[in-house]
Amino acid sequence: MIKPDNPVTLPTQAPTGPHFSIPLRFRDRRRVTILLTLMVLSVITLSTLPLMMPTDFKLSEAVVSFLENIKIMFLQPSLTNTSFMSLLIALGQSILLAFLTTLIGSVIAFFFALASTRRLAPTALILGIQSFMAVIRAIPTVLWVLIYSVVFGLGANAAVIGITFHSVAYLTKVYADSMDELSPDIIDTMQAMGLKKGAIIRQAVIPYLIPSYLSWTFIRFEINFADAIAVGAAAGAGGIGYQLFMSSSFYFNFHEVGVMVYLIMAFAIVLEVISYRLRMMTNSH
Amino acid sequence: MLTVKHLAKSYDGEKKSLTDVSFSVRPGEVTVIIGPSGAGKTTILRSINQLIRDDDGEILFDSTDMRQLNRSQLRRARTRIGMIFQNYNLIEPLTAIENVLHGCLGTKSNLAGMFSIYSADEKQEALKLLEKVGLRDFAYQQCRNLSGGQEQRVGIARALMQHPKIILCDEPIASLDPKSTITVMDILRNLATAEGISVLINLHQVDIARHYADHVIGINNGQVVFDDATSALTDVAVTNIYRKDANQEGSLMYEL
Numbered sequence: 243m244i245k246p247d248n249p250v251t252l253p254t255q256a257p258t259g260p261h262f263s264i265p266l267r268f269r270d271r272r273r274v275t276i277l278l279t280l281m282v283l284s285v286i287t288l289s290t291l292p293l294m295m296p297t298d299f300k301l302s303e304a305v306v307s308f309l310e311n312i313k314i315m316f317l318q319p320s321l322t323n324t325s326f327m328s329l330l331i332a333l334g335q336s337i338l339l340a341f342l343t344t345l346i347g348s349v350i351a352f353f354f355a356l357a358s359t360r361r362l363a364p365t366a367l368i369l370g371i372q373s374f375m376a377v378i379r380a381i382p383t384v385l386w387v388l389i390y391s392v393v394f395g396l397g398a399n400a401a402v403i404g405i406t407f408h409s410v411a412y413l414t415k416v417y418a419d420s421m422d423e424l425s426p427d428i429i430d431t432m433q434a435m436g437l438k439k440g441a442i443i444r445q446a447v448i449p450y451l452i453p454s455y456l457s458w459t460f461i462r463f464e465i466n467f468a469d470a471i472a473v474g475a476a477a478g479a480g481g482i483g484y485q486l487f488m489s490s491s492f493y494f495n496f497h498e499v500g501v502m503v504y505l506i507m508a509f510a511i512v513l514e515v516i517s518y519r520l521r522m523m524t525n526s527h
Numbered sequence: 528m529l530t531v532k533h534l535a536k537s538y539d540g541e542k543k544s545l546t547d548v549s550f551s552v553r554p555g556e557v558t559v560i561i562g563p564s565g566a567g568k569t570t571i572l573r574s575i576n577q578l579i580r581d582d583d584g585e586i587l588f589d590s591t592d593m594r595q596l597n598r599s600q601l602r603r604a605r606t607r608i609g610m611i612f613q614n615y616n617l618i619e620p621l622t623a624i625e626n627v628l629h630g631c632l633g634t635k636s637n638l639a640g641m642f643s644i645y646s647a648d649e650k651q652e653a654l655k656l657l658e659k660v661g662l663r664d665f666a667y668q669q670c671r672n673l674s675g676g677q678e679q680r681v682g683i684a685r686a687l688m689q690h691p692k693i694i695l696c697d698e699p700i701a702s703l704d705p706k707s708t709i710t711v712m713d714i715l716r717n718l719a720t721a722e723g724i725s726v727l728i729n730l731h732q733v734d735i736a737r738h739y740a741d742h743v744i745g746i747n748n749g750q751v752v753f754d755d756a757t758s759a760l761t762d763v764a765v766t767n768i769y770r771k772d773a774n775q776e777g778s779l780m781y782e783l
């Protein structure tokens with residue numbers, strides 16, 4: 243075996259001296275800046291809290307009426323204006339809205355991801371697509387729905403397109419990130435056998451991608467469900483969000499709000515169970 | 528079969544990883560490239576099928592220069608060059624037989640690749656190749672459940688599915704235990720002897736080279752320092768191949 247010219251000599255003794263004087267982290271400017279920012283923000287928050295209170299505000303009364311409303315919502319849920327069936331249908335509408343937008347979004351995003359992963363695409367294309375998607379992502383989904391409702395009018399069309407739009411931008415990013423994690427050796431190996439690009443994507447990229455594809459798409463479905471409720475209220479897109487908006491802000495019927503909140507919670511639990519099963523399935527592969 | 532002439536490559540435009548490398552590989556022979564880490568063995572191998580674009584020289588495979596081919600010509604030429612890797616590079620979530628069948632996709636349409644369409648003959652052949660490397664019973668196992676030695680044998684079956692004229696092996700046994708090492712080397716040796724395939728292997732272990740090679744090429748610091756029949760590989764020659772030049776970085780010797 244050949245030895246290097248200057249073998250590294252290790253110190254034979256541990257450095258002496260008090261241990262506490264040795265910092266565990268490098269003291270850099272970033273940490274100081276973060277700390278200062280947090281302190282300034284705390285001071286501002288504390289000083290503005292009293293100013294925010296309305297003059298005729300009585301804390302004790304407010305707390306009592308808040309607890310009263312909570313009690314009505316969660317302990318006395320009941321329906322007066324709407325039937326349970328119509329609420330179920332409204333919930334179904336919201337679920338379908340979330341499902342449709344996630345499905346369309348994930349298909350489109352898959353192709354954008356292929357065109358913007360380090361493994362397969364040229365740098366210029368990656369930069370172009372990823373920065374375009376970043377801009378779309380920066381604007382919240384609800385705002386996109388409102389923007390599209392200028393074109394299509396308030397309602398379901400604007401909701402579908404707006405939510406899909408943001409889903410594509412989100413999923414493109416996470417799919418492309420998952421593809422980036424694929425070892426470059428895998429692509430090299432397929433190219434070394436003379437495979438064409440379509441075959442490489444189908445035979446090498448997709449098999450590795452499936453678990454993260456499923457879990458990210460599912461997370462996006464949960465996000466889209468929440469957005470579908472918000473959009474139902476904000477853009478009149480129908481569904482349980484619209485009912486929630488009417489009961490809470492129009493009829494002030496907190497008994498009904500309670501029923502809807504329980505319905506949404508029940509569906510959230512179902513989602514959680516499904517996502518757990520899904521994780522188990524993909525992990526056991 | 529394969530002749531490399533005056534091959535040169537620098538990754539950064541300054542430091543030369545290969546300077547004027549020339550050698551040739553004959554059909555039915557096992558040719559082993561040995562040399563210290565960082566000598567340029569991988570660079571040579573990956574230049575042959577142009578996974579690395581080299582800077583200068585000639586790579587004559589079946590009397591066409593691999594360096595002069597356009598994209599689709601290169602793709603077609605690659606379908607007859609098998610490659611084996613230290614890390615096997617199988618598609619781990621897929622089964623052994625699916626991985627072996629990838630070997631014939633290079634000569635099939637893109638559609639066949641996208642929908643995994645294989646003829647009955649091709650599937651039959653894949654099973655036969657798995658049998659040949661002793662893995663018939665593992666055909667429907669996911670590759671991530673196989674041992675290293677088994678994965679490497681699937682890799683060999685995949686390369687054979689290409690009907691290769693030459694198989695390039697980059698440290699095929701570096702991650703294997705002694706028993707799997709012998710299995711894999713025996714299979715490679717047999718491919719050359721029994722089927723007339725050229726086998727070109729990068730190796731670390733001189734004793735393995737002595738045992739299995741017909742011909743040895745010694746590389747040091749990007750240059751050929753030994754090119755002769757295995758019988759000429761004396762201890763003095765080995766010391767010369769692994770000598771450390773003054774202009775070489777010492778740290779390279781400790782790379783894996």
Ligand SMILES: Nc1ncnc2c1ncn2[C@@H]1O[C@H](COP(=O)(O)OP(=O)(O)O)[C@@H](O)[C@H]1O
Nearest residue numbers: 538539544562563564565566567568569570571
């Ligand atoms: N991708 C790369 N980028 C830059 N330098 C590289 C790259 N690959 C290899 N090298 C350099 O080229 C030289 C030869 O490397 P390599 O062919 O991998 O040697 P070996 O396979 O014999 O260990 C080394 O000095 C290495 O540092």
Ligand SMILES: [Mg+2]
Nearest residue numbers: 568569570698
């Ligand atoms: Mg190497």
